[in-house]
Amino acid sequence: MNSLRRAEAAFAAELQRARPELTDRWLHELPGARAAVLGRLWRSLIVEQLPVDRARIAGPARRAYDTGRDEPGLALRVDGRPQTHPAAVLEALGMPGSATLRAEVEHSVVSLALSRAAAVPAGTGDLLSAERSVVDGHPYHPGCRSRPGFSVAEQLAYAPEFGQQVSLALLEVPARESVLVGDWPSALRGRDSILLPVHPWQLVHVPGLPGLPAEAARLEAAPLMSVRTLAPADGGPHLKTSLSLRMTSAVRDISGASVRNSAALSDLLSALVAKLDGSLQITRNLAAAAALRDGVPSPDLAVLVRESPRRYAPPGTRIVPLAALAAHPPRLADPAAWLAALSRLLFPPLLQLLDWGAALEAHGQNVLVALDPADHPVLLVYRDLADIRVSPSRLARAGLAQHAVSGHVVDDRPEVLRRKLLGSLLGGALAALVAGLGGGDRHREDGLWSAVAEAAREAAVVLGDPDDRRALLADPVPVKALAAMRLEGRPPGDQWTDVPNPLADPDASRTGR
Numbered sequence: 001m002n003s004l005r006r007a008e009a010a011f012a013a014e015l016q017r018a019r020p021e022l023t024d025r026w027l028h029e030l031p032g033a034r035a036a037v038l039g040r041l042w043r044s045l046i047v048e049q050l051p052v053d054r055a056r057i058a059g060p061a062r063r064a065y066d067t068g069r070d071e072p073g074l075a076l077r078v079d080g081r082p083q084t085h086p087a088a089v090l091e092a093l094g095m096p097g098s099a100t101l102r103a104e105v106e107h108s109v110v111s112l113a114l115s116r117a118a119a120v121p122a123g124t125g126d127l128l129s130a131e132r133s134v135v136d137g138h139p140y141h142p143g144c145r146s147r148p149g150f151s152v153a154e155q156l157a158y159a160p161e162f163g164q165q166v167s168l169a170l171l172e173v174p175a176r177e178s179v180l181v182g183d184w185p186s187a188l189r190g191r192d193s194i195l196l197p198v199h200p201w202q203l204v205h206v207p208g209l210p211g212l213p214a215e216a217a218r219l220e221a222a223p224l225m226s227v228r229t230l231a232p233a234d235g236g237p238h239l240k241t242s243l244s245l246r247m248t249s250a251v252r253d254i255s256g257a258s259v260r261n262s263a264a265l266s267d268l269l270s271a272l273v274a275k276l277d278g279s280l281q282i283t284r285n286l287a288a289a290a291a292l293r294d295g296v297p298s299p300d301l302a303v304l305v306r307e308s309p310r311r312y313a314p315p316g317t318r319i320v321p322l323a324a325l326a327a328h329p330p331r332l333a334d335p336a337a338w339l340a341a342l343s344r345l346l347f348p349p350l351l352q353l354l355d356w357g358a359a360l361e362a363h364g365q366n367v368l369v370a371l372d373p374a375d376h377p378v379l380l381v382y383r384d385l386a387d388i389r390v391s392p393s394r395l396a397r398a399g400l401a402q403h404a405v406s407g408h409v410v411d412d413r414p415e416v417l418r419r420k421l422l423g424s425l426l427g428g429a430l431a432a433l434v435a436g437l438g439g440g441d442r443h444r445e446d447g448l449w450s451a452v453a454e455a456a457r458e459a460a461v462v463l464g465d466p467d468d469r470r471a472l473l474a475d476p477v478p479v480k481a482l483a484a485m486r487l488e489g490r491p492p493g494d495q496w497t498d499v500p501n502p503l504a505d506p507d508a509s510r511t512g513r
């Protein structure tokens with residue numbers, strides 16, 4: 001272990017105390033984890049507007065959409081000197097405001113090595129297996145496995161890739177001291193109180209949670225890809241819990257506004273989806289609740305009750321997040337034809353919703369597809385309504401009601417609506433699928449993008465705004481500036497950068513050095 005960086009040595013010591021039998025395997029996975037995070041950082045250095053002289057740094061040629069081809073030993077040259085660790089690259093560059101980013105990529109490396117070392121083998125045969133199969137996390141984020149609030153033992157207990165059940169505590173909260181929206185499950189009701197499922201991490205790390213533990217009451221559930229959303233072991237709706245720590249770019253608590261807005265968002269999206277042809281379904285928010293702290297909904301103790309995507313799987317199909325298909329592409333006789341079929345499912349409903357005034361965040365975690373026994377895509381399911389964008393003016397233009405939706409999701413700015421959908425769909429879900437199916441073969445990738453582009457052009461007729469059509473088919477694609485968002489001194493919230501639009505010109509997705 002003499003060659004370990006300080007953060008790696010500290011993690012190794014913690015792992016040795018918690019699970020010594022994993023140490024050798026973790027050390028074996030560490031070089032590959034360094035390369036995987038370094039590759040993501042290299043993409044950020046190429047495509048984002050970061051405060052660094054990029055003439056000082058050189059690395060392999062890379063498209064903005066590349067994923068998964070970074071082998072141990074990958075190096076970037078900074079001022080002519082090779083660096084194989086992403087934090088060492090940031091140290092050598094001396095990028096202003098990068099201390100937090102450096103710490104997070106350090107943690108991303110050691111946690112990714114742990115995920116690879118101890119993940120439970122999982123295919124994509126059912127939804128839970130598919131969720132667990134995305135071992136490497138976000139395909140483009142340098143903090144893809146940054147979980148600095150979790151100890152080693154907590155990662156192994158709570159992260160989905162390790163295959164453990166999580167025992168959720170049930171806190172009893174008087175009804176008068178809570179905010180409750182929707183049809184709260186009868187099994188989680190008392191006479192004058194509600195039982196709020198609480199992630200066990202919250203009980204240990206968040207002081208002063210309101211409510212009292214219900215006597216011997218626990219709820220066993222399996223964590224899904226987002227970690228804080230869980231599927232109860234006895235079936236039924238999924239539970240999105242507060243988890244007040246930062247993973248990748250955001251703290252995963254639940255605001256009072258999200259609780260209050262949950263039913264209105266479900267009503268709106270249900271009404272809009274009902275006007276489509278049935279190829280897209282949404283998982284509705286059935287209920288939401290938060291305990292009051294000093295009269296205000298506590299973001300540390302809130303829960304959304306959401307339909308399971310399995311509810312919408314037609315008989316004989318399996319339902320899989322697009323992120324799982326990108327990480328583990330199916331074996332296909334004709335990948336381009338398969339991706340064309342998927343794209344013909346994706347674009348018509350998502351573009352129609354955009355035209356009506358609802359921009360979905362259609363990345364690979366939120367969009368799931370039902371596949372028949374031949375792996376042909378037959379139906380889409382969208383989950384997690386909390387961060388969509390809704391345009392009152394577009395809804396009014398289409399003769400549709402807003403359903404009392406309020407808060408941060410309401411935005412009439414066309415550029416906000418476009419980047420919400422196109423950044424997640426083109427720059428996220430489809431980009432990762434092309435990279436996964438293409439396997440680094442540039443000719444094959446260009447053919448895959450051509451298939452996507454043809455489906456997009458066919459569907460673009462539903463867009464009444466010519467600027468929307470141009471944004472889809474010609475303009476650069478806005479994607480989140482994932483590294484820039486983690487620099488100190490930057491404004492909170494999402495930041496964006498542009499990458500070439502692969503639907504405009506197959507060669508336009510070639511970026512790099």
